[in-house]
Amino acid sequence: QEKEAAALALKQLEAEEAEYQNQLLAQLEEAETAELEAKLREKQEIKQTLLEQMQWEKNNAPTISEAPELEKCGTSSAQCFSGEDASSKERTKMQQEQIKQWCAQQVSERKQKECLEMEEQMAYARHVLDQDEVLGEIQRQ
Numbered sequence: 001q002e003k004e005a006a007a008l009a010l011k012q013l014e015a016e017e018a019e020y021q022n023q024l025l026a027q028l029e030e031a032e033t034a035e036l037e038a039k040l041r042e043k044q045e046i047k048q049t050l051l052e053q054m055q056w057e058k059n060n061a062p063t064i065s066e067a068p069e070l071e072k073c074g075t076s077s078a079q080c081f082s083g084e085d086a087s088s089k090e091r092t093k094m095q096q097e098q099i100k101q102w103c104a105q106q107v108s109e110r111k112q113k114e115c116l117e118m119e120e121q122m123a124y125a126r127h128v129l130d131q132d133e134v135l136g137e138i139q140r141q
Contacts, residue, residue: 085091
């Protein structure tokens with residue numbers, strides 16, 4: 001009887017331990033599931049934010065940060081840095097004018113070339129007609 005009681009107690013302990021392990025396993029699975037869901041939500045939010053930003057017009061996108069308060073800014077805010085390009089607007093305008101001039105020059109050169117070719121063709125046609133006339137006169141004589 002003692003052996004049976006001990007075996008029964010051992011089985012009970014094993015059953016309780018198995019139940020406890022099952023509970024722990026279920027808790028771990030719930031924690032992992034909650035963590036994975038949180039990561040998935042975070043990734044979806046990031047993806048949604050990126051998709052929204054892609055829809056913004058290139059240079060008209062709203063600023064994400066707030067504008068600085070000028071009263072709180074020090075004198076260092078008015079600095080000019082060595083990498084800044086202060087004359088970019090002037091340079092861009094000059095480059096645009098230069099491109100216009102180049103295009104106009106190319107157009108005029110092309111027209112001159114076409115005129116010269118037409119003149120050469122006309123001169124050749126006159127030369128051929130003159131030769132035909134001379135040959136015609138020689139054959140008549």
